[in-house]
Amino acid sequence: MPVALITGITGQDGSYLADFLLAKGYRVVGMVRRSSTLTFSRLAHIQDEIELVQGDLHDQGSVVSIIERYRPDEVYNFAAQSFVPMSWNQPVLTGDATALGVARLLEAIRLACPEARFYQSSSSEMFGKAREVPQSEETPFYPRTPYGVAKVYGHWITVNYREKHDMFACSGILYNHESPRRGLEFVTRKITRGAASIKLGLADELRLGNLEARRDWGFAGDYVRAMWLMLQQDAPNDYVICTGQTHSVRDFCQAAFDYLGLDYRDYVVQDQRFYRPAEVNLLVGDPQRARENLGWETEVSFEELVQMMVNNDLELLERKTASE
Ligand code: GDD
Secondary structure (H helix, E strand, C coil): CCEEEEECCCCHHHHHHHHHHHHCCCEEEEEECCCCCCCCHHHHHHCCCCEEEECCCCCHHHHHHHHHHHCCCEEEECCCCCCCCHHHHCHHHHHHHHHHHHHHHHHHHHHHCCCCEEEEEEEHHHCCCCCCCCECCCCCCCCCCHHHHHHHHHHHHHHHHHHHHCCCEEEEEECCEECCCCCCCCHHHHHHHHHHHHHCCCCCCEEECCCCCEECCEEHHHHHHHHHHHHCCCCCCEEEECCCCCEEHHHHHHHHHHHCCCCHHHCEEECHHHCCCCCCCECCECCHHHHHHHCCCCCCCHHHHHHHHHHHHHHHHHHHHHHC
């Protein structure tokens, strides 16, 4: 039975990847930080099938002993401070976890189990003020936030361990990927939760920031498949993972409210509080390498994604109000 270690398993991607790997017959081990407010809600349905172990990317020793103990075949790194605007409030913490955390994990693998295959979650935020449209694996980075800067470090340290230490280390440059398990602070989930609340009479407006920002939004369930495929190849490489299509925040609002028979213009209020100091206006990727080398394609369209998220939020809110 192959063993996979997932850091950040309590998050959206960790939980989808755990589902995927369990279905493939893996033994799935998740590294979790001790915290008084940890949420395992995304793992509730598989809690008896996975193993959780306490460790922290801030603590080198804890990571080394976990790698020594489980000797994983594959390591997937999702642990990070992942909310972009927060990185302006906590730039040092973001750098420590999102950048140096990758180096600590790579060091642990090099010391304790160098044959393990490694996946690093890199981000399209590394392109930031994008030098070209669409972006590919060859596009130069121009990060615009402490988060983006930290991810650039994580990307390059992964490439360097591959080249210097001959490790099977891959960096997936993922564009925004969403799902019903998305955190409530990210714009897509904020919109679907807000629209569902308005539909049920629980709210009468939705306050957002910049509606003109454009992103390449895909479904997280499709994206974890690409990560796994990267680690099954003969040679490690870096891959842009995206749909190749772009929509604005306004388009997302329109799709979500339309689906509920509402006009978003009656409810969405633009609020300066949610604008960003250095906005990334347009991100859209070119998925050609992933298509050709991995045979990877998306299965869920933009409209299906919006509807899946709206349906989930309607259901959750209906259940919540019924139980109150
Ligand atoms: N969060 C949020 N809240 N974003 C808003 C709002 C709002 O009220 N109003 C407009 N936006 C705009 C933001 O300004 C941004 O341009 C866009 O919506 C998307 O914001 P997020 O959903 O917060 O995602 P992100 O693009 O900053 O980052 C996500 O994708 C990255 C990959 O490109 C995160 O998942 C990152 O961790 C990931 O690396």
